[in-house]
Amino acid sequence: MPEAPSRRAFLRGSAAAGLAGAVPGLTVSACAGPERTVAAAASPGAVAPTVGAPTGGRTSNGYGRTAADYAHAGLTPGTVQQWEDGFRTAADNDDPNVFEWWYSDFTGADGTVVSFTLSTRLDDGFVPEPGEAGRKPKSAVIVTDPDGTGHGGVQSYDWAEFSSSTDRCDVRLGPYTFTGDLKTYRMQGRSGDVGVDLTLTSLVQPFRPGTGIIYFGDTDHHFGWLCVVPYGTATGTVTVNGKERAFTGHGYHDRNWGNRPFPYSVEHWRWGRGSVGAYSVTGADLHLRREYGSxxxxxxxxxxxxxxxxxxxxxxxxxxxxxxxxxxxxDDPAYPRDYYSKVHWAYRDGAGKADFTFTDTGRRIVSRHHLSDPAPAQRSALDRLGIDEIWYTRYATTNDLDLDLAGTRATGTGMGTLEAAQFGLTGAPTGTGGSTARPSAPPTPR
Incomplete structure (x- = not known):
């Protein structure tokens, strides 16, 4: 009789059919160069067409922007489709190095903050050599009261409790669901003393930087990011300690996925999101390792x-x-260096310009020290990579905006969040340099 298909072959077939999920008895598993480029936002209504970007081959060490990049990813320039918010790593989910998560956060008019994340990995790709033990799905649902009191947390699950569509956002994990259609999303569920039932309605178009995928060097190792809802209205309820209260405010939703843990390719990153009046701003600054041209x-x-x-x-x-x-x-002695408390993004396109500054308020929302007790295989990988520490932190910020773009002139101050991921403190940015901005060549064809 024919040989039974492998688990990987089964999942690839499921992905091709637009279906993936928990199968009984089957384990599935945030400076100028020599030339000037104006990069296109690959989403409906995007501004700034690409000029002088690579035209042949596939792009390395930067978001894909060539015809070959789009063809390889099966994407259309200028259009974000529903399947892009589906289960992108379904066919490779049995590989412990693969990771993916669906993230959303909400800020209420009363100051309540909600973070809602469903992931396919316990460590979200932050540690090398995660092994089979790290290949478990998890939820991270946290409600923070206006006074700063936090509720909820992280919970892991068996794969029988996970399912996700590959043709749209429809993720189910334990008691939680995360569903939507690029315009309207609903996050629901309750575990312990925390429950949420929130609807997010986008006010702007999705944003995908090029293909949204960075390939590292000439390898197929990659990282993907899609900003599905840069800003939207949010309504619903949150429940804390058995007491339900109405929620009205605004929210955000993005995606991340990859097939190799970050420490192998990324030195550090900063990512921030906030708003000033009617304007929402998202900034990111990803620094790759020397092996990938810094x-x-x-x-x-x-x-x-x-x-x-x-x-x-x-x-x-x-x-x-x-x-x-x-x-x-x-303020944690395990993190022996200073950190930069302010990040300034500057955008220049001919006569158009925008400046946006995130400044830490001193309120740290999340801080996690990864691999404080690494397994032997992880220790060996860290030594090979020259990494002593891995940290992730997120801060509440004030935001300052000054823009003159597309006939719009505005200045003002608002609130937001800023995160830092640091893979190795020995070479970490410290107070001695004053800036981590540095020249780099534009992405090159592979």
């Missing part, structure tokens, strides 16, 4: 949430730079 991969996104107009959507070092400054001591 490339810097920035993102700068500005939307007018009242009109839905995209004012800037760029992902090229020749139009976007991020500068870190204002070093302050970190």
């Amino acid at each position: 490339a810097v991969v920035p993102v700068f996104l500005v939307d007018d949430t009242q009109t839905g107009k995209r004012l800037a959507g760029a992902y090229d070092t020749r139009t976007v730079t991020a500068t870190e400054s204002a070093p302050v001591p970190y």
Whole structure:
């Protein structure tokens, strides 16, 4: 009789059919170069067409932007489709190195903050050599009261409790669901003393920087990011300690996935999101390891949430730079260096310009020290990579905006969040340099 298909072959077939999920008895498992480029935001209504980007072959060490990149990813420039918010790693989910998560956060009019994340890995790709023990899905649902009191946390599950569609966002994990159609999303579920039932309605178009996928060097190792809802209205309820209360505010949703843990390719990153009046801003600054040319991969996104107009959507070092400054001591002795408390994104496109600065308020929302007790295989990998520590932190910030783009002139101050992921402290940015912005060549064809 024919040989039974392997688990990987079964999952690949399921993905091709647009279906993936828990199968009984089957384990499934956040400076200018020599040329000037204006990078296109690959989403409806995006501004800033690509000029002078690579035209042949596939792009390395930067978001894909060539015809070959789009063809390889099965994507259409200028259009985000529903399947892009589906289970992107379904066919390779039995590989412990693969990771994926669906993230959303909400800020209520009363100051309540909700973070809602469903993941396919316990460590979200932050540690090398995760092994089979790390290949488990998890939820991270946290409600923070206006006074700063936090409720909820992280919970892991068996694969029988996980399912996800590959043709749209429809993720189910234990008591939680995360569903939507690029415009409207609903996050529901309750575990212990925390419950949420929130609906997020986007006010602007999705944003994908090029293909949204970075390939490292000439390998097929990659990392993907899609900003599905840069800004939207949020309504519903949250429940804490058995007491339900109404929620009204705004929210955000993005995606991340990859097939190799971050420590092998990324030195550090900064990512921030916030709003000033009617304008929402997202900034990212990803620094790759020396093996990948020490490339810097920035993102700068500005939307007018009242009109839905995209004012800037760029992902090229020749139009976007991020500068870190204002070093302050970190209050955990395990993190032995200062950290930059301020990050300034600058966007320049001819006569158009925008400046956005995130400044840490001193309120740390999340802080996690990864691999404080690494397994032997992890220790060996860390030694090979020259990594002594892995940290992730997120801070509450004040935001300062000054823009003059597409006929819109605005200045103001608002609130937001800023995160830092640091893979190795020996070479970490410290207070001695004043800035981590550095020149880098544009992404090159593979």
